[in-house]
Every structure is written in structure tokens, then in C-alpha cells.
Amino acid sequence: AIEGRHIKEDTCVLPNDIIFSILIKVYTASLLRFKCVSKSWNAMISNVKFAKDHRDQSKELGREKLLVQRSTGAHGLCSYDGLVLLKKPKAYKKFVLWNYHLGQHHIRVSIYETSRIQYPHASRVVL
Amino acid sequence: MASTTETKQKKMLILKSADNDEFEIEESVGVQSETIKNLVEDGFTFVPLPNVYTKALIKIIDYLKKHANKTDSNDEEIKTFDKDFVNTTFDDLFELVSAANYLHISCLMNMLCQTIADRIKDKSPEAVRKIFHINCDYTPEEEAKIRKANAQAFEGQFDESLD
Numbered sequence: 001a002i003e004g005r006h007i008k009e010d011t012c013v014l015p016n017d018i019i020f021s022i023l024i025k026v027y028t029a030s031l032l033r034f035k036c037v038s039k040s041w042n043a044m045i046s047n048v049k050f051a052k053d054h055r056d057q058s059k060e061l062g063r064e065k066l067l068v069q070r071s072t073g074a075h076g077l078c079s080y081d082g083l084v085l086l087k088k089p090k091a092y093k094k095f096v097l098w099n100y101h102l103g104q105h106h107i108r109v110s111i112y113e114t115s116r117i118q119y120p121h122a123s124r125v126v127l
Numbered sequence: 128m129a130s131t132t133e134t135k136q137k138k139m140l141i142l143k144s145a146d147n148d149e150f151e152i153e154e155s156v157g158v159q160s161e162t163i164k165n166l167v168e169d170g171f172t173f174v175p176l177p178n179v180y181t182k183a184l185i186k187i188i189d190y191l192k193k194h195a196n197k198t199d200s201n202d203e204e205i206k207t208f209d210k211d212f213v214n215t216t217f218d219d220l221f222e223l224v225s226a227a228n229y230l231h232i233s234c235l236m237n238m239l240c241q242t243i244a245d246r247i248k249d250k251s252p253e254a255v256r257k258i259f260h261i262n263c264d265y266t267p268e269e270e271a272k273i274r275k276a277n278a279q280a281f282e283g284q285f286d287e288s289l290d
Contacts (some may be wrong), residue, residue, distance in 0.1 A: 037256055
């Protein structure tokens with residue numbers, strides 16, 4: 001084994017730029033879990049620049065397909081660039097816009113009758 | 128990559144590790160590292176590498192030699208070499224990724240980061256902390272809050288092993 005002679009006890013062995021290069025290659029589900037590794041990891045993963053680079057990396061690796069948990073009962077209508085539009089079957093005009101990179105969602109109310117809306121890219125959402 | 132070794136005698140470089148060991152390599156092998164390439168272009172033939180220790184440097188020189196001789200026919204051989212190359216401990220991988228980052232060898236950097244990412248993806252946060260030698264700086268309350276906000280990501284069993 002290579003001796004870690006400059007590895008100090010109880011301190012991260014790698015600088016942030018290398019951690020960044022590693023974490024952008026990790027799947028989103030694992031990243032959300034790694035937010036509780038430390039404050040600095042959380043700050044990095046939650047950063048907008050990280051989200052963008054992670055998205056670009058995921059595209060490069062062909063990880064566009066998503067898994068939306070069935071238990072939420074929501075239908076994935078369409079997705080684009082890490083944004084997913086979801087709708088509960090019984091909700092009339094309410095939609096949920098979910099950014100799965102950031103793990104954030106917003107509720108939007110449509111002013112249109114929902115049955116008439118056409119959804120592009122619907123095939124890209126895997127339920 | 129432009130070849131600068133067309134002359135009969137191959138141009139050589141000397142790399143000096145952080146622990147003062149010297150290694151002679153062909154210039155065409157060394158310039159796969161952007162850091163070394165820039166120094167060569169400035170006329171240097173002696174390259175001190177204060178951030179790269181001997182054991183990591185030996186492995187990296189092996190890698191550069193192997194990849195300098197890439198042809199259509201030895202694709203499988205290089206794949207096997209790469210697979211063996213990354214089959215090591217996390218601490219070794221961290222030494223190598225630090226060296227690859229300093230030397231700006233992008234294909235090696237990419238391979239090492241992908242290997243580390245693949246090997247940590249199923250680990251628990253506790254295992255990740257130990258592997259990266261990170262102290263948890265959250266209070267139990269803060270950590271509970273983050274777990275709650277990302278509850279879905281904590282469903283199931285995670286790998287607690289450190290290798």
C-alpha cells in the first residue's frame with residue numbers, strides 16, 4: 001500500500017476540488033444520503049454549480065432516466081434537464097415541479113384545464 | 128499528441144518525487160501529463176514533483192508508459208491493466224487521485240474519480256466519513272434534520288464496509 005504519510009488524523013484527505021470531481025459522478029440518490037456526511041459536503045452538493053455539473057455529467061453517462069417512487073401516487077408527466085413535472089391523479093389544477101438534482105419541489109397551479117395540456121418528452125420519465 | 132521524439136535518440140526527462148527519488152522516462156511518455164508538458168515546452172528536462180510521493184509516482188509512470196503505447200490491437204490489454212490499476216485500497220486511490228490531479232492527467236483523473244464514486248455509492252454516510260477521514264461536524268439534531276429532509280435517500284440497508 002502507498003503510505004499516507006501526509007494523511008493527518010481526522011481530517012479529510014482530499015481537497016474540495018477533488019471531492020467535487022468524485023461526487024459529480026455519484027448517483028443522485030446516493031448524493032442526497034451523503035449530504036449528512038459533513039457540513040462541507042452538504043454545502044457542495046447543495047450548490048447550484050455542482051447541480052449543473054452533476055446534470056451535465058449524468059447526461060454524458062446516459063443517466064437521463066429517472067425513477068419516481070410509486071408510493072407518492074403521483075404521475076410523472078414529463079421531464080427536462082433534471083426537472084420533472086408531476087401530478088396527483090385527483091388534483092384538479094395543481095402540478096408539482098420537482099428538481100431532482102436539488103431535491104426541491106414547487107407546487108404550481110395551472111390556469112388551463114389540465115386535460116387539454118400536451119406534455120412533451122413524457123417517455124423520458126420512468127415510473 | 129504531437130510527437131517531439133522524431134530524432135534518433137529519444138528525448139528523456141527526469142522526474143523527482145517528493146521523497147527525492149529520481150526517475151528517467153521518455154519525454155513522449157511524460158507529456159501525457161499537462162503539468163509536465165507545460166514544463167517541457169518551457170525547456171525543462173528535470174521535473175521536481177513536490178506533491179507526488181515515490182510509491183504513487185511509480186504507479187503513475189507505469190500507467191503513462193502503458194497508455195503511451197496504445198494501439199488498436201492492445202485495447203483489451205490496457206483495459207485489464209486499468210482494472211488492476213484501480214484494484215487497491217481507498218487510501219492508495221486517494222494518493223493516486225491527488226497525484227493525477229496535480230499532474231493534470233485527465234484520463235487517469237476521470238478513471239480514478241469514477242472508481243471512487245462507484246465504490247462509495249452504496250455506502251452509509253458513516254462509512255463514507257471513515258473512508259475519507261472526515262469528522263462529522265453536525266450536531267445530532269442537525270443530522271436528524273438532514274435525514275428527515277431526504278428521508279427517501281435513507282430507505283434500505285447500506286454498505287458499512289470500509290473497502
